[in-house]
Amino acid sequence: MITLTADNRTIQAREGSSVLSACLSAGIYIPHLCWLEADAPADAPAACRLCLVEIEGFREPVAACVVTVENGMTVHTGTETVRRLQKTALKLLLSVHRVDCKHCPANKACALQNIAKFLGTGLGCKPFERVLKEPDVDSRHPVLDYYPNRCVLCGICVRVCRQRHQRPLLSFARRGFETVVGCFDADPVAAADCMSCRACLESCPTGALVQRTVVKG
Ligand code: SF4
Ligand code: SF4
Ligand code: FES
Incomplete structure (x- = not known):
């Protein structure tokens, strides 16, 4: 010690x-x-x-x-x-x-x-x-809505997603003041993983990630 x-x-x-x-x-x-x-x-x-x-x-x-x-x-x-x-x-x-x-x-x-x-x-x-960033909400993720103007860019969601999945869905996009968390894979198989995982949502320290009640088809 x-x-x-x-x-x-x-x-x-x-x-x-x-x-x-x-x-x-x-x-x-x-x-x-x-x-x-x-x-x-x-x-x-x-x-x-x-x-x-x-x-x-x-x-x-x-x-x-x-x-x-x-x-x-x-x-x-x-x-x-x-x-x-x-x-x-x-x-x-x-x-x-x-x-x-x-x-x-x-x-x-x-x-x-x-x-x-x-x-x-x-x-x-x-x-x-x-x-503030536009649009106020990004719904490209299969089951989550991302609110960039609530995000503190701590990167925790990106890191936990990477730790848990071989094909992480979340990543940083753009640069400087424009930086956001993006979802680059709308594969329904990966989306099914998200439904049972929720690690990003549960570890986000703010209200930037919200589970969508209606899942995109
Ligand atoms: S965990 Fe939440 S606040 Fe942190 S980068 Fe991800 S969405 Fe933004
Ligand atoms: S609760 Fe936190 S994330 Fe939500 S608006 Fe207030 S300060 Fe921002
Ligand atoms: S810089 Fe140390 S916790 Fe963010």
């Missing part, structure tokens, strides 16, 4: 685990959206930039999901700098988000709502221009 200090507490972590995993296991919450529990530090995509922490000896704040724990490490998860950067990361996500919680299936169970609450900003903060 590795022994480190996080927010003035001595904690222990499994060798090879990430600072994020170590802190969460010790009950120290760090906002995160794109990390999966099984992620080793080298595999974490570090896409959401919400899990920033300061580590003594590091020149700049780092994403806690990609740093491997070391003996004697000292981590600060709630400094002024960390909170400022986390709020900026959240605001960037919200600048491409249609906040309409009342009509969203994730309402009250949404990771984005929880993080906004934790950071004390709420979901109304929008210092950057809001840029």
Whole structure:
């Protein structure tokens, strides 16, 4: 086991685990959206930039999901700098988000709502221009509807789909602000897999994926 200090507490972590995993296991919450529990530090995509922490000896704040724990490490998860950067990361996500919680299936169970609450900003903060995608819903997937303006591009759905299926249906498409999750295979056999799988839908931290009640023929 590795022994480190996080927010003035001595904690222990499994060798090879990430600072994020170590802190969460010790009950120290760090906002995160794109990390999966099984992620080793080298595999974490570090896409959401919400899990920033300061580590003594590091020149700049780092994403806690990609740093491997070391003996004697000292981590600060709630400094002024960390909170400022986390709020900026959240605001960037919200600048491409249609906040309409009342009509969203994730309402009250949404990771984005929880993080906004934790950071004390709420979901109304929008210092950057809001840029929404068209169309508001993509129904190319055989059994799911995808709402790009609720998607935080954490990539979790793409990764779990890849982990479970030899022929994954989900993948990222386009680039930059235009990036979306796309479905590139409307094969009915694969669709049958989706009906019994639902892994993407269940692991999505927001309301971006919704099961369609009427399946396309
Ligand atoms: S994804 Fe979350 S923040 Fe966005 S509209 Fe749905 S409940 Fe609200
Ligand atoms: S659809 Fe959900 S799980 Fe997939 S990238 Fe968007 S927010 Fe993440
Ligand atoms: S959880 Fe670390 S960058 Fe998203």
